[in-house]
Every structure is written in structure tokens, then in C-alpha cells.
Amino acid sequence: GQNIDQPTEMTATEGAIVQINCTYQTSGFNGLFWYQQHAGEAPTFLSYNVLDGLEEKGRFSSFLSRSKGYSYLLLKELQMKDSASYLCAVRNTGGFKTIFGAGTRLFVKA
Amino acid sequence: DTEVTQTPKHLVMGMTNKKSLKCEQHMGHRAMYWYKQKAKKPPELMFVYSYEKLSINESVPSRFSPECPNSSLLNLHLHALQPEDSALYLCATREGLGGDEQYFGPGTRLTVT
Numbered sequence: 122g123q124n125i126d127q128p129t130e131m132t133a134t135e136g137a138i139v140q141i142n143c144t145y146q147t148s149g150f151n152g153l154f155w156y157q158q159h160a161g162e163a164p165t166f167l168s169y170n171v172l173d174g175l176e177e178k179g180r181f182s183s184f185l186s187r188s189k190g191y192s193y194l195l196l197k198e199l200q201m202k203d204s205a206s207y208l209c210a211v212r213n214t215g216g217f218k219t220i221f222g223a224g225t226r227l228f229v230k231a
Numbered sequence: 232d233t234e235v236t237q238t239p240k241h242l243v244m245g246m247t248n249k250k251s252l253k254c255e256q257h258m259g260h261r262a263m264y265w266y267k268q269k270a271k272k273p274p275e276l277m278f279v280y281s282y283e284k285l286s287i288n289e290s291v292p293s294r295f296s297p298e299c300p301n302s303s304l305l306n307l308h309l310h311a312l313q314p315e316d317s318a319l320y321l322c323a324t325r326e327g328l329g330g331d332e333q334y335f336g337p338g339t340r341l342t343v344t
Contacts, residue, residue, distance in 0.1 A: 208274075
């Protein structure tokens, strides 16, 4: 079976750091993605991990541990505009299918 | 050009209507996807086209009919839809099997009355 788990909602304060966790169990693995989606808009790509370790891109970092089926997205220096849903997604071995988690709704408060 | 465009932006249709959603890209990407997304839910894969051939159909009801007339265009033909089919329909593209991210279009907000 395939399962991707992430918290439903999180709240954090402007300027702070927040970590959004994702655990997955999939029949195959060919990369893990994080997407940001504002309400009513399309998802936009944030990061891609296929090897273990940390990938840093500006205020956003993503970590992957394949042996643990675990990833996190780290957002630093939070801004109000970071209030959005963050989707964890896993690509299967064949490469065509990307399975999305239910998403974590992040609320950034002043 | 790193844009995926979708038309129309909004669509309201009755259950007896026939309509089509369109998706266009000029990035030379060879994989194109249709997703359906209900409110507060993740995108659900419907169809995948690779090199203009249907590669994946996620057991989608036949009232949804995809078409890929050429490498830049992807259509989704709709017929006899149900109110529960109301959702955001997203088109996405990837460079190919060697590509990484999917580029999503802005989506078509569909309401079936």
C-alpha cells in the first residue's frame, strides 16, 4: 500500500522557524517533493530530495532519510505570505506517478 | 517559457452538457498530467500522457475523456458529469522520465450543477 502522513495544521509566528514532517510508506521510491499551495491556486515546487540529507534553498530546506521513510521541510524567518498548504509528495519507481500527502496547512501569525 | 496555461479558468456546466478543458505548454515537456483536487484535499492523479500516449488511467470514470492532440496540448473532455465532480482540475507537465519537478497550470475551477 501507499501512505503519506503529515500533520493537518500548524501555527507559527512571523520571524520564527517551523518544521513540517512527512512520513511515507510507498511501494517504490524515486524522489520526494515538497510543494506550496495557496488556497485556490496551483501547487508550486519548493524542493526535491532523492538522496539522504539536507537540501537548502534560501529560507527553505528539506531533509530526507530513505531508511526511515521520513522527510521534513524547514521554513526559516517566517513571513505572513508563507501561510499556505505544504504538500509532501513521493514519486514511484517507474517515474510517472507522484503521490501527494494530504498537506499541512500552515498559519503564520503576527 | 516555463508556463503551463489552462483554459477556461472557471467553468459552470449542467449534468447534460459536454465541455472541454484545455492545457498548453511550450517547454518541450513530454509527460503531461491531469489531476483533480477537491477543497482541502491533495491533488489526485487522473491521467498521465507520455510522448503523447496515454500511460496511466487511474480508473477514472468514462465521463472524463483525455486527449493529447500534440506534444503541446492536453485536453480533458467532459460529458454527463455529476455534482460531485465539481473540483479544481490541474494540468501538470514534466520534462520526461529524467526530469524532476512537475510544473502545474493554474487550474480550472469546475462547478457541475
